Amino acid sequence: TAELISGTEIRKDILAEVKAEVEEMKAKHGMVPGLVTILVGSSPASISYVTLKVKTALSVGFKEIQDDQPDDISEADLLALIDKYNNDPEIHGILVQLPLPKHIDDKKILNAINPDKDVDAFHPVNVGRLMIGGDEAIFLxxxxxxxxxxxxxxxxxxxxxxxxxxxxxxxxxxxxxxxxxxxxxxxxxxxxxxxxxxxxxxxxxxxxxxxxxxxxxxxxxxxxxxxxxxxxxxxxxxxxxxxxxxxxxxxxxxxxxxxxxxxxxxxxxxxxxxxxxTIAMLMKNTLKSAQYAIKKKA
Ligand code: NAD
Structure with missing residues (x-):
């Protein structure tokens, strides 16, 4: 019989490793990784995904902002919100929960996220970095x-x-x-x-x-x-x-x-x-983003 590869077990190990690195970052640099989850509307499936991400982020010691927006937010206002977090030095990862309401263009929103904070790695710049490989691929x-x-x-x-x-x-x-x-x-x-x-x-x-x-x-x-x-x-x-x-x-x-x-x-x-x-790797990407921000400042 085959050996079972348990994602549930490996996730525990990864989250413990991330948590330890967050504690070290806090001690050495006086900061922790910051993640914002943007949820537009109130679809039960989206709420449950976002809730799990928020809970996991808090469990590893991140700063977590849950930014819920109404269904009728305009595309321009959502773009402005992303711009705000793009320029917030305490935020290292920006997550926009999909799907978005029909009047908003998903692609336009995802492409507005600063690639260096795109912890989902869906931005074309990060797809390109993956293709080049090596050190270029900061987020997978x-x-x-x-x-x-x-x-x-x-x-x-x-x-x-x-x-x-x-x-x-x-x-x-x-x-x-x-x-x-x-x-x-x-x-x-x-x-x-x-x-x-x-x-x-x-x-x-x-x-x-x-x-x-x-x-x-x-x-x-x-x-x-x-x-x-x-x-x-x-x-x-x-x-x-x-x-x-x-x-x-x-x-x-x-x-x-x-x-x-x-x-x-x-x-x-x-x-x-x-x-x-998947969620464990999201936390790992956010940690990497914060580490990268520290390196860029140095
Ligand atoms: P998708 O529908 O976008 O792509 C499916 C791909 O499979 C297509 O490229 C298609 O060509 C190929 N395919 C479909 N039927 C086939 C067949 N009969 N023979 C050969 N190829 C076939 O799906 P996706 O987003 O890549 O997701 C695939 C599956 O993985 C889904 O069941 C999805 O729920 C799951 N998924 C799980 C996670 C997770 O666990 N975290 C994340 C993403 C997707």
């Missing part, structure tokens, strides 16, 4: 960064490994593929990206020493597609029903987990795999 997008961290911390060899990424989205597939192909620790892999137009999905997956699946299709990856001993990272989160007792959604990944775990060497579960990592 949180879900791909979490995937890479899990691969490294599970002791999986990446150098020269065949990595197959299923999916080519801007938030998961494309960035993780580029990151694994870069030079450096947890990378140096030979990468193949497969997607809906790929001719023989099974054949590609069967070659993978590391299989990263981000398609959003439950049980897309069959057990016979997995190379014995491979590391399987299942990013998919699919609601496949509802638990009548708890009223909570039943979640399933993109990989047939029960059968896959008999073939893979290491595997991530859903839930409790990649999901919990």
């Amino acid at each position: 997008p949180c879900t791909p960064a979490g995937i890479q961290e899990m691969i490294v911390r599970s002791g999986t060899e990446t150098s020269g490994a065949e990595v197959v990424v299923v999916g080519r989205s801007n938030i998961v597939g494309k960035p993780i593929a580029m990151m694994m192909a870069q030079k450096g620790v947890g990378a140096n892999s030979t990468v193949t990206i497969v997607h809906t137009r790929t001719k023989d999905l099974a054949a590609h997956c069967q070659r993978a020493d590391i299989l990263i699946v981000a398609a959003g299709v439950p049980d897309l990856v069959k057990p016979e597609w997995i190379k014995p001993g491979a590391t399987v990272i299942d990013v998919g989160v699919n609601r496949v029903g509802m638990n009548e007792k708890t009223g909570k959604a039943i979640l399933k990944g993109d990989v047939d987990f029960e059968k896959a775990k008999e073939i893979a060497g290491k595997i991530t579960p859903v839930p409790g795999g990649v999901g919990p990592m």
Whole structure:
């Protein structure tokens, strides 16, 4: 049976490491990382995401500003708000919770965030920095960064490994593929990206020493597609029903987990795999941003 790579456990370790570095920063420099979460409107899903980010930021010792704005805020006022935080030296990370109301252009808002405070790493400048790699890539997008961290911390060899990424989205597939192909620790892999137009999905997956699946299709990856001993990272989160007792959604990944775990060497579960990592990497990016600000001042 495969070794389980637990995102819940790795997240705990990362948050503890971030907290320790925040304490050190406070002692040495008399400051802590500052994060602002901007929530427009009152969608219950958005509120629950923002609440979790705020709680986690406070738990690691950040300064956290929760800036809630009404549904009818104008685009100009929201841009002015972002500008205010772009120029606030105590703020190192700016998060705008998506989706935004229809009268506001998401892209315009995200592109207005100072790239050096863009801890989600969605700004084109940060996408470009990721592509260049090395020291340029100050922030990596949180879900791909979490995937890479899990691969490294599970002791999986990446150098020269065949990595197959299923999916080519801007938030998961494309960035993780580029990151694994870069030079450096947890990378140096030979990468193949497969997607809906790929001719023989099974054949590609069967070659993978590391299989990263981000398609959003439950049980897309069959057990016979997995190379014995491979590391399987299942990013998919699919609601496949509802638990009548708890009223909570039943979640399933993109990989047939029960059968896959008999073939893979290491595997991530859903839930409790990649999901919990994203928020931990967000905290890590905010810490990095504050460290970078200190370096720039020195
Ligand atoms: P997306 O829908 O934007 O992209 C899916 C990609 O998968 C597409 O590029 C498509 O070509 C490919 N694909 C879809 N069906 C396929 C098929 N049958 N065969 C081959 N390729 C196929 O999705 P996304 O935003 O990248 O998210 C993917 C999954 O990961 C979703 O289930 C999402 O909920 C989950 N996700 C989880 C986290 C997290 O846990 N933190 C973060 C982001 C996304």
